[in-house]
Amino acid sequence: MARRILVVDDEQLIVKGIRFSLEQEGMEVDAAYDGETAVKMARARRYDLILLDVMLPGLSGLEVCQQIRSFSKVPIMMLTAKGADMDKIMGLEYGADDYVTKPFNILEIKARIKAILRRTAGSAETRRRRESHIISSNGLKIDADRHRVFLHDQEVNLTTKEFDLLLLLARDPGKIYTRDQLLAKIWGEDYDGDARTVDVHIRRLREKIEKTPAQPVYVCTKWGMGYFFRG
Numbered sequence: 001m002a003r004r005i006l007v008v009d010d011e012q013l014i015v016k017g018i019r020f021s022l023e024q025e026g027m028e029v030d031a032a033y034d035g036e037t038a039v040k041m042a043r044a045r046r047y048d049l050i051l052l053d054v055m056l057p058g059l060s061g062l063e064v065c066q067q068i069r070s071f072s073k074v075p076i077m078m079l080t081a082k083g084a085d086m087d088k089i090m091g092l093e094y095g096a097d098d099y100v101t102k103p104f105n106i107l108e109i110k111a112r113i114k115a116i117l118r119r120t121a122g123s124a125e126t127r128r129r130r131e132s133h134i135i136s137s138n139g140l141k142i143d144a145d146r147h148r149v150f151l152h153d154q155e156v157n158l159t160t161k162e163f164d165l166l167l168l169l170a171r172d173p174g175k176i177y178t179r180d181q182l183l184a185k186i187w188g189e190d191y192d193g194d195a196r197t198v199d200v201h202i203r204r205l206r207e208k209i210e211k212t213p214a215q216p217v218y219v220c221t222k223w224g225m226g227y228f229f230r231g
Contacts, residue, residue, distance in 0.1 A: 003117055004028045004046065008038040008064065009053040009079065018051065021106045022113070035059025042068045049116055051109070052096075053079040054087045062087075062094050069095035073147075073160045075116045079104070092200040095159045098191070115188055120160065135170045137231050140209060140218055142170055151209055161186060162205045165198075166229075169219060173231025176222045202227060 005022055009015050010033050019029040030045070032038040035056045042050065050068065054061035065076055078099040080087040088099050098112055135142040141150040147163055149156045158166065164186050169177065177185075179195040187193065206213040220230050 002026055002028045003048040004030070005113070006030050006032065006038065006041060006045075006047045006050045008032045008035070008050065008056065008061070010034060010055075010057055011053075017106060018109060021110060025110065025114075033057075035061065035064040038064050039067050042072060042074065047074050048120070049075045049077065049113055051077050051079065051113070054081070054091065062090055065091060065094040065096055069159060070157075073158070073163075075120060075160060077112060077116065089196065089200065092197060093204065095204070097159070097161050098187070098193070111190070115190055119188060135167075137170065137173070137229075138217065142167055149209070156208050158205065158208060159201075161201050162208070165201055166205060166209070166219065169227060169229035170231070173229045176226045176228045178226040182227065198227075 005027050007015050007018050007029060008031075009018075012033065015031045015033070019031060022029050030041060030047075032041055035058045038050075038052070038056075039059070052061045052064060056064065059067070061078060065078065068074065068076065075097045076095065078087070078091040078096045080091065080099050080101055091099050098116060100109060100112060133143070133145050135144065139152045143149070144167055147160075149158055149163065149166065165182065168182070168185060169175075179198040182198045183191060183193065183195070187197065202219060203213070206216050206219055209218055210216045218230060220228055222228055
């Protein structure tokens with residue numbers, strides 16, 4: 001089945017170029033030129049990935065990302081202006097999985113999209129073989145097969161990256177992972193982001209599962225070393 005991509009950018013020439021390139025790879029591409037339309041399309045149809053520009057008329061790309069995250073875990077890749085570090089950080093804060101800086105090379109776009117799709121691919125049978133089923137600890141339950149998390153029987157809505165981080169740490173309680181190790185295991189060896197990516201996702205994860213994020217009981221920090229799960 002062809003992968004379905006939603007491209008969101010108000011510059012029609014950019015959308016046209018990206019659409020042509022991705023369709024050459026056998027992908028199905030939809031387009032939205034403003035934030036409100038993008039949110040409606042993301043609600044109405046299942047996508048394998050959303051490519052989202054930060055600068056949009058009406059709702060900004062960051063606002064679109066935040067709204068989509070309220071109902072979907074679809075991977076989101078942000079397009080940011082060159083050197084706009086704050087856009088990148090804020091994109092991660094709002095739930096984006098990756099970002100590409102404008103002006104970009106279309107080959108980089110395709111490579112990053114393929115990398116994300118590879119990481120999220122796999123049949124249910126393959127996923128079941130790779131993942132343990134249920135992990136429970138102090139009121140926190142992680143259902144690896146269904147990619148669902150419950151805290152005291154209330155479901156917690158995590159993004160794909162947040163879930164992957166939690167599952168990796170929880171599978172081996174007490175094991176300390178450095179930021180570089182987490183980047184490699186969750187984002188892939190070819191990801192060229194920096195350690196702030198891990199820190200942002202850990203902070204957002206704690207805000208969702210910890211009663212007091214500054215004093216975590218699940219996802220903890222070993223100062224100077226990295227992160228670990230306290231089972």
